[in-house]
Amino acid sequence: MNLKATIFGLLVFFISGQFALAQSTEIEKEITELSKKKWQWMADKNADSLAVLFHDKAKFVHMGGTWGKDREVDIIRSGGIHYKNADVHEVMVEVLNENTVILWNRITLLAVVGSNEVTNPFMVTEVYVKEDGNWKLADLTFSKLMTRD
Template sequence: MKSILLFVSLSLLTLSTTFAQSAEEQSLIQLSMDKWQWMSDKDVDKLDKLFDAKAKFVHMSGTWKKDEELDIIKTGRIWYKKATVKDTAVEISGNTAIVWNRINLDSIVRDNVAINEFTVTEVYQKQGKDWKMLALTFSSVRDTHQIKH
């Protein structure tokens, strides 16, 4: 009986957290999930539309701008095979949004298999009706790291 009550309580807590997110926050979470899929699919046309012209990308091996990131994805120098998102948090302030994803990333980096845990920070700016990504930063984390909501 206690396990049923615990399950129901946790389910209600999860539902209340989901409903507490605004439509805009849910839209950004979906955009972030779509971005991971586009990166996996090497769909540089969709990514080109998402990334702001002045966007910056911070990886474990360096920092570069939009054109280099798109070329890296297109040529497969980094293939973001699968990002398994474990947790996501969003904060919106005016026309700026920050999305944090805690992920396990399976990738191929210069022909080497790489499996890493990261917290990824994505910064977006509302431009007209669309959100554009201004920055994406990978931070290496321990498996005990949590995103505070």
């Protein structure tokens, strides 16, 4: 292999690495903004926007159980759980590939469950998958933290 080919190969390698990093950063920003919108839609009880965001096979894991998309949308629409405010303290994003992203939020959630207003600290895991060019929330898991912020 000659020097020109080696230099060209290294140049292509570094440029493709920079492109992948830039693409990953853009996906991180996009998913972070989408998660932020999701929290607002939940606070606003905007079940129609959430129904579009949620994957048809999505699972929702709460302190009270696990269920699918239809039940989650119905609970939000009816006010069975009202996610009044998610105070987001920290966001971490991991891009697994161009079609799968995991986001973690450390939050303090103010919610109304039934007729009781409750505040709990959670680490929330959100898994997003890209389907037909659109991001869909495939999993939303609330893990209660033992400490308060």
